[in-house]
Amino acid sequence: MDARSTRGGKGGNTExxxxxxxxxxxxxxxxxxxxxxxxxxxxxxxxxxxxxFKNDGFELCSDVCGVDYLEHMDRPLPEGVVGxxxxxxxxxxxxxxxxxxxxRVQAGDEEPEVAxxxxxxxxxxxxxxxxxxxxxxxxxxxxDLTRILMPEEWEGHPLRKDYGTxxxxxxxxxxxxxx
Amino acid sequence: xxxxxxxxxxxxxxxEDLVRWARRASVWPASFGLAxxxxxxxxxxAADFDLARFGMEVFRNSPRQADLMIVAGRVSQKMAPVLRxxxxxMMEPKWVISMGVCASSxxxxxxxxxxxxxxxxVPVDVYAPGCPPSPETLMHAILTLHEQIRTGEILQRRxxxxxxxxxxxxNLWTPEVPVAVRVGTPx
Amino acid sequence: xxxxxxxxxxxGLLILGVLFASGSFVMSAWLAPHKRPTxxxxxxxxxxxxxxxxxxxxxxxxxxxxxxxxxIFDIEVVFMYPFAVVFRQLGLFGLVEVLAFSLTVFxxxxxxxxxxxxxxxxxxxxTPGMPARTSxxxxxxxxxxxxxx
Amino acid sequence: xxxxxxxTAERVDLLTAETSEGxxxxxxxxxxxxxxxxRELGAVLRVNGLNIDPNSIDYERRDDETMIIxxxxxxxxxxxxxxxxLELDGEFVLRTKPVIGYxxxxxxxxxxxxxxxxxxxxxxxxxxxxxxxNELSYSMAVETLLxxxxxxxxxxxxMMMSELNRMSSHLVWMATNGMDLGSTSMMxxxxxxxxxxxAFFEKTAGLRMNLNYVRPGGVAADLPDGWxxxxxxxxxxxxxxxxxxxxxxxxxxxxxQRMIGVAPITAEEALALSVxxxxxxxxxxxxxxxxxxxxxxxDQVEFDVIVGTYGDNFDRYAIRLNEIRxxxxxxxxxxxxxxxxxxxxxxxxxxxxxxxxxxxxxxxxIHHFKLFTEGFHVPVGEVYxxxxxxxxxxxxxxxxxxxxxxxxxxxxxxxxVNLQAVSLLMRGGSMSDTITVxxxxxxxxxxxxx
Numbered sequence: 001m002d003a004r005s006t007r008g009g010k011g012g013n014t015e016x017x018x019x020x021x022x023x024x025x026x027x028x029x030x031x032x033x034x035x036x037x038x039x040x041x042x043x044x045x046x047x048x049x050x051x052x053f054k055n056d057g058f059e060l061c062s063d064v065c066g067v068d069y070l071e072h073m074d075r076p077l078p079e080g081v082v083g084x085x086x087x088x089x090x091x092x093x094x095x096x097x098x099x100x101x102x103x104r105v106q107a108g109d110e111e112p113e114v115a116x117x118x119x120x121x122x123x124x125x126x127x128x129x130x131x132x133x134x135x136x137x138x139x140x141x142x143x144d145l146t147r148i149l150m151p152e153e154w155e156g157h158p159l160r161k162d163y164g165t166x167x168x169x170x171x172x173x174x175x176x177x178x179x
Numbered sequence: 180x181x182x183x184x185x186x187x188x189x190x191x192x193x194x195e196d197l198v199r200w201a202r203r204a205s206v207w208p209a210s211f212g213l214a215x216x217x218x219x220x221x222x223x224x225a226a227d228f229d230l231a232r233f234g235m236e237v238f239r240n241s242p243r244q245a246d247l248m249i250v251a252g253r254v255s256q257k258m259a260p261v262l263r264x265x266x267x268x269m270m271e272p273k274w275v276i277s278m279g280v281c282a283s284s285x286x287x288x289x290x291x292x293x294x295x296x297x298x299x300x301v302p303v304d305v306y307a308p309g310c311p312p313s314p315e316t317l318m319h320a321i322l323t324l325h326e327q328i329r330t331g332e333i334l335q336r337r338x339x340x341x342x343x344x345x346x347x348x349x350n351l352w353t354p355e356v357p358v359a360v361r362v363g364t365p366x
Numbered sequence: 367x368x369x370x371x372x373x374x375x376x377x378g379l380l381i382l383g384v385l386f387a388s389g390s391f392v393m394s395a396w397l398a399p400h401k402r403p404t405x406x407x408x409x410x411x412x413x414x415x416x417x418x419x420x421x422x423x424x425x426x427x428x429x430x431x432x433x434x435x436x437x438i439f440d441i442e443v444v445f446m447y448p449f450a451v452v453f454r455q456l457g458l459f460g461l462v463e464v465l466a467f468s469l470t471v472f473x474x475x476x477x478x479x480x481x482x483x484x485x486x487x488x489x490x491x492x493t494p495g496m497p498a499r500t501s502x503x504x505x506x507x508x509x510x511x512x513x514x515x
Numbered sequence: 516x517x518x519x520x521x522x523t524a525e526r527v528d529l530l531t532a533e534t535s536e537g538x539x540x541x542x543x544x545x546x547x548x549x550x551x552x553x554r555e556l557g558a559v560l561r562v563n564g565l566n567i568d569p570n571s572i573d574y575e576r577r578d579d580e581t582m583i584i585x586x587x588x589x590x591x592x593x594x595x596x597x598x599x600x601l602e603l604d605g606e607f608v609l610r611t612k613p614v615i616g617y618x619x620x621x622x623x624x625x626x627x628x629x630x631x632x633x634x635x636x637x638x639x640x641x642x643x644x645x646x647x648x649n650e651l652s653y654s655m656a657v658e659t660l661l662x663x664x665x666x667x668x669x670x671x672x673x674m675m676m677s678e679l680n681r682m683s684s685h686l687v688w689m690a691t692n693g694m695d696l697g698s699t700s701m702m703x704x705x706x707x708x709x710x711x712x713x714a715f716f717e718k719t720a721g722l723r724m725n726l727n728y729v730r731p732g733g734v735a736a737d738l739p740d741g742w743x744x745x746x747x748x749x750x751x752x753x754x755x756x757x758x759x760x761x762x763x764x765x766x767x768x769x770x771x772q773r774m775i776g777v778a779p780i781t782a783e784e785a786l787a788l789s790v791x792x793x794x795x796x797x798x799x800x801x802x803x804x805x806x807x808x809x810x811x812x813x814d815q816v817e818f819d820v821i822v823g824t825y826g827d828n829f830d831r832y833a834i835r836l837n838e839i840r841x842x843x844x845x846x847x848x849x850x851x852x853x854x855x856x857x858x859x860x861x862x863x864x865x866x867x868x869x870x871x872x873x874x875x876x877x878x879x880x881i882h883h884f885k886l887f888t889e890g891f892h893v894p895v896g897e898v899y900x901x902x903x904x905x906x907x908x909x910x911x912x913x914x915x916x917x918x919x920x921x922x923x924x925x926x927x928x929x930x931x932v933n934l935q936a937v938s939l940l941m942r943g944g945s946m947s948d949t950i951t952v953x954x955x956x957x958x959x960x961x962x963x964x965x
Contacts, residue, residue, distance in 0.1 A: 038897075059786045063899070063910055063927040072916055076895065089912065091899055091927070095786075095800065098807050102899060123789025126935050134623075144538075149616035149964055150292075151257040152537035158291055158624055165624055166291030211589055213596055214618055214961050215643035215724055218687065222713075225690075225706035240591040241411055255964070258596060258617045260533040261414035261588050267406030287636065292621035311724055405526050413587025415598070416530045419543065424580065426605030486606060486945075496776050496825055501765045501833040507819035508801045 028078045038102045040081040046105045047115040053092050053101060054120050061121035062100075063091035064128055066107070066135035070161035086112035086137055090124075107137050116142035134159035202246075202272065203234075203328040206321075209245030209269065210238035211262070213252025216279040216311040220251045223314035233321055242269040247324070248301070249317075253281035254294045266301045274328070276320050277303045280310050431483035435475065442471045541583055541600035541612040581609060588617045592695045592950045595960030599937065599949065606945050611938040615931075618964040626924040630890030631657055634921065635727045638911070641926055642962035643724060644687055645904050647673075647680040649926070649962075650729040652902040652911040655810065657731035659898045660915055661891075663865060668856040669733035674811045675746070675849035676719075676728065677902075678842040682753065683712040684905040685835045685842075689760055692832065692954045696773055701763060708756055711749050718745065732866050733859030743850050750843045750850075757839055764832070771829070778940035778952045779827040788936045792907025792929050793838070794956060797823035797830040804903035816848045831955040838905075864891050890919035906930050906957055928962035 027049055028040045041049045050061075067087045069075055077083050086107040093100050107114045116139035117124045128139045129148040136157040139145055147154065156163055208230075212220055224230045224238060239245040242265050254262055266275070277297050280286040283306040285295035297303060304327060307320035409416045449456070449464050456463070586599040593599065596617035602610040626637050638653040639646040651673055658665060665673075686709045693701020713723040718739050720726035728735050739745075764770050780790075782798040795802055803820040805813040821837045823830030859866050867886045868879035893915040901910035907929025914923040933956050940952045 060789045060791070062789055062791070062901070062908060062932075063912065063925075065912060065925040065927075067914055067923045067925075072922070075916070089925075091910070091912070093908075095802050095807070100899070100901075121789060122787050123932055123935060126931060130931075146538040147616075148539065149257075149619040151616070152535075152539055154256075158621060164291070165289075165628060166621075167289050168285070168295045170289070210591055214620075215640060217595070218643060218724065221690075222706050222710065226703045227707060227710045238591075243411065253618065253620055255617060255619045257536075257619060258588060261617070264406055264409075264416060264530070264534055265414045265589050267404060268409070268411050287640075288620050288622070288625055290621040290624055292619050292624075313723060405530055409527070409530055412585045413598070414589040415534045415585045415587045416527070417585065418531050418535060419583060426580070428605055496827075499775065499829060499833075501761050501829075501836050504824055504830055504833045505837055506799075506822045506824065507837075508806075508822055509819050510806075510817045 028080050038104050040078060041103065041105055043105060043107070043114060046103070047117070047120075049103060050090065050092070050117055050120055053103075056094075057096050058092040058094040058099075058101065060093045060095060061090065061117060061124050061127075062093045063089075064117065064124050064131060065089050066112075066131040066137050066159070068135060068159065068161045082106065084112075085109045086135060088112075088114050088131065088137060090117065112137040113140060114138070115140055116145075118142055133157070136160070199329050199331075203325045205234040206247045206274070206324070206328070207237060207239045207245050208235055208247045208249050209242050209265070210240055211248050211250055211265065213250070213254065213258065214281065216251035216282070219311040219314060220249060220278065220317065223317045228314035228318065230318070230321070233318070233325070235321070242266075245269055246272065247274045247276065249276045249278050250282040250297045250301070250303075251278040253279075253286060253288060254297050254300070255292050256294060259294050259300050262297070263300050274304045274324055275301050276305045276307060276317075276324060278307045278317060278320070279312055280308060283308070286310060428483070428486070431478060431481070435478055435483060438471055438475050438478070442468055536614055539614050539616075541602060541610060543583065544581065544602075580604065586949065592691075593953055594691060594958055595963075597934070597953070597958060597960055597963070599953070601941075601946075601949065603946065608941045608944055608946065608949060611941045611949070613934050613937050615934065615960070616964055618960045620961075620965065622965045623924055623926070626921060628920065630919045631731055631893060631921065632887060632890045634924065635730055636725075638924075638926065639725050639727055640961060641928065641965055642904060642906070642909065642930075642959050644684040644959050645677075645680045645906075646725050647676045647729055648902055648904045648909060650727065651677055651811075652900055652904075652909050652926075653913075653924075654729050654731045655902065656898045656900040656911040656913045657893065659900055660893050660896050660913060661731070661865065662894075663732065663860055663862050665733055665860055666856050666858070667854040669858050669860070670811050671849055671853050672734050672738060672858060673729055674813065674816075675846055675853070676716075676734075677811075678845045678849070679712050679715065679746075679749070681905045682839050682842045682846075683709045685839045686712075686753075688835055688905070688954075688957050689839075692951075692957075693764065695950050695954045696770055698764065698767075698770070701760065704756065704760065704763075708753050711752060715742075715745050715749060718742075732862065733857075737858040738853075746846060746850055750847055754840065754843050757836060761836065773947065773951050774829040774832055774955075775827065776825075777828045777948050778944060778955070779825055780936060780940060781826060784939060785826070785936070788932070788939065790907070790933050790936050792903075792905070792933065793831050793834045794907070794933050794936065796821065796834055798826035799824060804901060804908055808901070810900075810902060815852070816845050818842075818845050828951050828955045835905075835957075892917060892919055893921075901927070904929055906959065906962075907933060909962070926962070926965060928965060930956070930958035930960075931963045931965075934958050934963060 027045055039049060065088075067089060069083065069085055069087060073083055073085065075083055084106040086109070088105050088107045090103040090105070091100060092103065105114060112135070114137060116128055118128070118139075118141065125143065126148060128142055129145060131137050132139060132142075132145050133147040133149050134157055146152075150158065158166075210217075210220075212218075222228060224235075230236075235247075242248070246269075248266060248269060250262065266273070275297075277283045281288065281293065282297045283303075285293050287310070289295065294300060305320045305324045307316055309316045312320070406416075445467060446464070449460060453460060582603045584601055584603060586593060586601055588596040588598045590597075598614040598617060600612045600614060601608050620640075622637055622641060626634060629637050634653060634657070635650045638649045642649050686705045688705075690702045690705025690709070693699075693705065716726055716728075717723050719742070720728035720735060780794070780798055782800050785795045785798045785800065791802065799822055801820050801822045804810070805818075806820050818841045819837075821834045821841065823834055863882065867883045872879040873883050895915060895917045897912070897914040899910055899912045901908045903909075908927070909929055910927035912923075912925040912927065913921050916922040937952065937956065940956075941949050944952065
């Protein structure tokens with residue numbers, strides 16, 4: 001199914017993005033699943049790939065977020081990529097070439113850990129803190145990896161799939177209150 | 180010996196009505212804007228829906244000079260102790276309007292992050308429905324509060340059915356130790 | 367003894383002052399509702415957060431310099447009052463005397479200002495051509511055709 | 516009289532512990548490492564290659580010389596519940612650390628429980644000053660996943676509504692910025708003009724704010740008839756009012772003193788901090804998604820992208836003021852070129868049958884019932900669709916696993932990223948400049964904390 005529609009929001013030119021020459025070898029790219037191109041580096045190719053993109057004209061790192069594939073470990077992935085539970089999705093934007101590229105790196109199952117992009121893009125500091133706060137994905141090399149959205153002594157990472165939504169059953173009788 | 184030690188009799192009857200009327204006419208809100216309801220509260224205070232007509236000319240920023248706290252918006256778990264702290268620091272007599280469904284009952288966000296109803300933290304007097312309540316709804320809530328003030332007991336506002344004569348050492352206002360405000364981590 | 371009645375008005379003023387001050391204290395203690403200080407209410411208000419660190423006692427010296435300027439003018443005015451009362455009798459001599467006095471005091475003020483007591487402004491990163499701008503002179507409009515490279 | 520409660524130490528600690536956030540706070544100088552002191556020069560310092568000389572930090576400044584205060588959650592001029600911890604040396608700001616999360620509503624978790632039909636109501640409450648633009652980025656993401664086409668009229672209605680929403684958001688900014696700088700009359704004028712737009716929203720979508728108007732597949736309802744002269748009145752009144760604001764604020768010495776030359780930012784610092792929107796355009800970088808990556812029908816209307824020169828507060832004010840005029844220009848072209856046709860795509864997968872047919876045919880009833888209870892299924896895939904909101908690039912990243920509910924929905928909030936420039940913009944400035952810096956960044960805490 002071609003998920004591309006002319007009026008759709010992706011904008012920019014959609015032909016497959018050629019990796020810059022200094023990108024580490026063996027990085028799989030495919031655009032079967034998405035409108036823009038997605039690259040699937042492994043954990044140790046991740047920092048080098050982002051660095052190659054930065055030198056290739058991607059000046060702005062617009063988004064870093066985590067995804068928890070607990071129920072979809074068998075999701076469709078290009079061949080040669082081993083799907084793990086946690087994934088970090090980074091979105092780079094090139095102002096000169098008016099292009100976006102999405103980098104999906106598999107972050108591992110139990111203690112997900114990925115290199116931090118702070119040295120390349122200081123703007124990703126808060127985004128990585130939020131991903132750590134919500135998913136528990138560690139970012140090695142991050143200046144101060146603490147919680148950003150949840151209160152300090154909160155246990156657990158709320159956006160994980162095995163974390164309950166904390167729904168309170170709707171009470172119709174007199175609600176408990178300090179009255 | 181303060182105003183609340185006065186016995187109810189014909190001599191002091193008029194004085195109480197006078198004090199209640201005066202208090203109703205100039206209730207100053209503490210601007211406790213949290214989310215979308217805060218924008219509606221601002222437009223309620225601005226030119227078109229002027230709140231100044233009800234004596235609420237100015238939104239006091241420090242709780243020391245405010246009588247009414249309008250909780251405008253959704254109260255998150257991180258914000259709950261701060262809300263309680265600001266409420267405690269307000270001078271008596273003080274009232275609370277819970278503006279919007281998120282403040283009144285958690286609204287559409289029934290999840291780990293939102294306190295399901297601000298009356299688990301502070302005693303609330305008037306609940307304003309709506310998401311966000313339009314300025315007219317907020318004004319209706321304010322007028323209901325004015326009625327409560329005008330007809331309510333003069334100072335023993337918190338306890339209903341309490342003997343009118345007040346024991347000076349009895350702490351009737353708010354519980355001494357702040358209520359355990361953080362609902363904790365639901366699993 | 368006959369000049370005692372000269373001081374009667376001052377006595378009257380003194381009594382009125384004391385009466386007013388003590389009266390307001392007594393009335394407010396008598397009529398105010400019962401104070402119920404809780405810990406939260408006594409805590410300093412810092413936008414809802416109870417601060418952990420006590421504010422440092424040593425304030426930067428710049429605040430004291432401003433206080434100094436006030437003291438200078440205060441002293442000057444204190445000496446003006448008695449002068450104003452006997453202003454006519456003293457005549458020219460009094461005028462010159464007061465002018466000399468205020469000149470010396472003004473010297474102290476000049477020293478203070480030269481020390482930078484009043485240069486408080488923030489670190490302004492002013493580049494040439496910045497100040498004289500209007501809301502349309504400071505922006506560049508990029509239309510459809512001239513695409514900024 | 517009641518005995519005064521002695522503020523014994525451990526009772527105060529109970530109170531302090533209640534509201535303190537531990538590691539997220541700004542610690543005192545003696546227990547922070549040297550590179551963390553770099554926050555004094557903004558987080559950008561720790562990136563090599565940028566011309567900030569690290570020896571301008573006074574390392575041996577002792578703790579009792581500086582004061583750490585909270586410009587905390589309930590503060591009149593922090594535009595919502597943003598808490599800034601400032602380290603002050605007398606009147607000047609050294610280090611700043613924003614502590615956010617006081618309005619965290621768990622919207623991304625709630626978004627995973629709502630079907631695609633209901634998702635709009637959740638997303639629209641994120642950036643409550645520009646609800647239409649949130650819904651637009653969400654709906655375009657869903658439509659790209661579904662691969663469906665939106666009819667021509669719906670595209671133009673969406674564009675006009677999002678431009679009106681940009682105007683109302685900039686008007687609120689003009690109002691609160693004026694109020695922060697002491698001009699309460701600007702507050703009254705700004706919110707008075709905004710009422711005109713809100714009245715039109717109420718007439719079209721039924722709600723003043725949080726209107727669930729732009730939905731996957733088109734818009735909720737057609738424009739009310741006679742909408743042309745409503746919008747015409749809005750455009751004319753607000754256009755001449757912008758010159759009144761210009762006259763009121765631009766020549767005013769206090770306004771100029773507090774805005775000109777305060778908190779400048781250069782292009783590389785802005786790009787390094789991934790700042791977008793008026794904050795980035797004020798440094799001279801002409802990046803406006805409506806122009807560079809056109810979506811909807813922005814390539815068929817002509818408008819100007821406003822770019823600043825010095826990158827200071829005054830530029831950001833001038834950009835927002837002129838962007839109101841540009842939006843008016845776009846809305847006027849929308850009135851003339853609004854195509855006819857239906858306002859919602861006729862694809863049965865997304866659009867429920869018209870109300871009248873439900874009474875007649877059983878399938879229509881079943882179709883309507885199924886659509887609104889379970890919602891439509893979206894094919895497997897992921898998409899990131901970005902749109903230009905008044906504060907910057909708002910992007911909606913949806914991962915769908917074929918079910919009626921999004922498997923993961925993440926919204927990239929522009930103010931969440933722009934807030935990182937706070938420590939860089941505020942260093943060296945005076946305490947009163949922090950107010951103007953927060954105001955010109957224009958954060959909306961709903962989309963920062965999501």
